[in-house]
């Protein structure tokens with residue numbers, strides 16, 4: 001038996017120890033064989049042999065257990081040393097981060113309007129029905145609510161579908177004149193090549209005494225803004241409808257991909273729609289209790305601008321966090 005005590009002590013790996021365990025304690029192992037031999041011994045010796053064997057069994061088992069713990073600990077430490085990382089080392093391949101194209105575009109837009117003396121206001125993402133719809137001339141059950149598929153919570157709360165509620169809240173808290181933009185995330189139940197459930201908008205609002213704010217002012221600022229963003233493009237205003245503005249217009253620029261020739265991106269029209277705008281509807285001013293004022297408003301999708309500036313084909317790729325795509329914007 002002594003040789004097995006030695007073998008356990010000398011084992012240098014958990015693997016070797018396991019071989020020993022099988023040889024000693026296994027069904028065909030040394031101990032089992034000894035017990036079989038014992039059966040052939042004279043009866044009066046059996047008890048002594050059995051006692052001896054059981055003592056060996058217990059002692060070998062405890063030596064085995066202790067040795068196993070020692071070896072396991074050693075092996076774990078070796079593995080940890082081999083995989084150790086020196087976190088204090090400087091990497092030679094350090095990579096600089098960069099702003100996400102959507103944020104970069106947003107910053108550029110905000111920069112333009114700040115330089116034109118627009119204040120930047122942010123509101124809240126979870127809005128109530130009054131600020132998101134009602135005050136914007138979108139009464140309950142009005143079919144125009146269909147234009148903005150909405151995520152609703154209980155108690156008439158919802159994820160804002162545009163940043164227009166920021167303008168309502170600002171008008172409720174401040175006296176005119178107002179000159180502001182509202183950048184931020186908005187949410188709609190939509191998902192395809194050109195729509196994601198979350199995207200970013202920037203809306204603008206200018207309010208002053210009656211007769212002071214005209215469509216000509218709106219046209220001037222938007223034309224100037226679009227040239228700042230896209231360079232030498234043509235700009236056109238098309239009559240449209242929004243519940244909160246009257247008259248309303250959509251604004252197109254000449255296609256930045258084909259320069260107006262007509263291509264797949266502009267559906268062969270030569271024009272790309274980039275903005276909604278109009279003269280603030282009197283019902284909106286009534287809802288915020290403004291009297292004898294005039295104003296204009298506009299709204300745009302930041303992702304759409306980023307796509308047109310960087311020639312990105314699928315809006316969804318902006319939200320996948322794909323390093324390969326993002327690396328190109330450093």
Ligand code: PHE
Nearest residue numbers: 162242276277278297298299
């Ligand atoms: N709130 C509008 C939208 O999200 C955009 C808009 C704002 C249009 C202001 C006109 C005037 O669709």
